[in-house]
Amino acid sequence: MTATRASLLAALAVLVAVPWWVPGDYYISVCSQILIYAVFALGVDVLIGYAGLVSLGHAGLFGLASYAVAIALASGSGQLGAVALALAVALLGTAAFAALSLRATGIGFIMITLALGQILWGLAYRWVSMTDGDNGVGVAARPMPFGFNLEVASHFYYATLVVFLLALLAAWVFVHSPFGASLAGTRDQPRRMNALGYHVWLIRFYACLFSGLLTAVAGILFVYYTKFISPQTLALTASAEGVLMVISGGSGTLLGPIVGAALVVIVKNVASAYIERWNMLLGAIFVAIVVFMPEGLVPGTTRLVRRAFKLRPNAPAPTGEPAPGEPAP
């Protein structure tokens, strides 16, 4: 067994054992929240890390899926129908987002996604007949798949863990596929990729859809987690947090966004109980990361460990794929 596989199995064992070693339902729920935001951050990372496109509107898509579930349930839909509807609505929303924002790259893309995210936030806030405005929409009960009561914190955690692992697997397959290589190529040399025969716009469009799918999955989990959705979830700060999760953990890696999500959620939910100005703490942590590990926590830690143990960087895989924890080529 390779060291990587052993590490992955150990991490899986730790995650599976969370309800036994984490004290109390509150902290188990915090772990669920970490996994939900990890899926969200993976979605954001598909664009930032692998497509080179920074989106400041992803909270809008996240909230769109959440609202779709909540409104569908409030209208009398079944759980499965509500989830299917939420996925469809979020994918349509993502397609519209992508069609509009991919007219530009760089700053232009950021500004268009920001504007689109703000439009969705505005709709959630002002379309009172549909969203109940600032009051938000509640979800009466979580689903009970196969009779498994998700109202119990540990049960909900396990359901979230399963979805998280599936999302992680999907992201892993995606970035190691020929399409993932094509996407990384469009990030690094779009002009060259075009000349090599690639449809750069369409590749980016499909990447947006995959990113939107992961974001929608996270949004659906979130609305079941909080059993409530309000415009605050779609706010610009929520989109910025997604970007910070990715950048602080390490963009272009699969582990980085998970670590970044854990960092943000822990500071927001745990450290805030002890520190009044927890926003300052979060800011200070980000400044420290940018100064000492500009590539993000995961690639930065990998670099420091290698230096400490005087290890040589891993030889690239035959097609140049990164070693685990290293940024994608």
Add this chain to the structure above:
Amino acid sequence: MTALSIRKLEKSFGGLRVTRGVDLEVAPGERRLIIGPNGAGKTTLFNLVTGELKPDIGSVALFGQELTRLPSRRRAHLGLSRTYQIITLFPKDTLLRNVTLSLLGLSPLRWSPLLRLDRQRRLIEQAERALARVGLAQMAHRPLAETSYGERRRVEIAMALAQNPRVLLLDEPFAGLSVDERRDVKTLLFAIPRDVTIVMIEHDMDVALDLAERISVMHFGEVVVEGTRTEVVADPRTKEIYLGG
């Protein structure tokens, strides 16, 4: 039928006319050299042919097929490949991945999000053969960032050849190379089979004249002289505008 047919091609940037009614006919299998001083419009001409720039007027055809309205990516699928004056590769990737990306560009596999790229043996073997063709097989797994300038030039050529082009556009393939590297690249270009038509921009006359069968001299966006090596070198206009009289 001509391999590459360029008719009345014009392109302006604002008030600056970069190409002025360029006409060029390149026969299948021909080795055509395009020379001219800096700013003559040579690279712009290549960009117009590959579709990276849209012409204001004029047309481009590849083996009789009209290309003018086709996007750049479609032209690659029809057999048009190029290298760049300023090396344009994927520096974080290995040599093998660079060439694999080139092959993937013409393969339907590029759309697959479910297969693993490193398990596409056929594609990888093709990439290894392309690298072997330019003498870089033993460096296939080295990151591009750890290679010399000359090796990168050869990777560019490997990427272009890997696509089995019908017409290959080489934009200053000898630029920035040492004497030994020039010799290697020259040998490599001589070895390209005749089913590939080559159009090359080059400033190094000593090397390029050996390769070229016909030469077009560009000046201020126009082809002012065209002919065989002997004809072009003997033409007083060539001496005046390019060889310094």
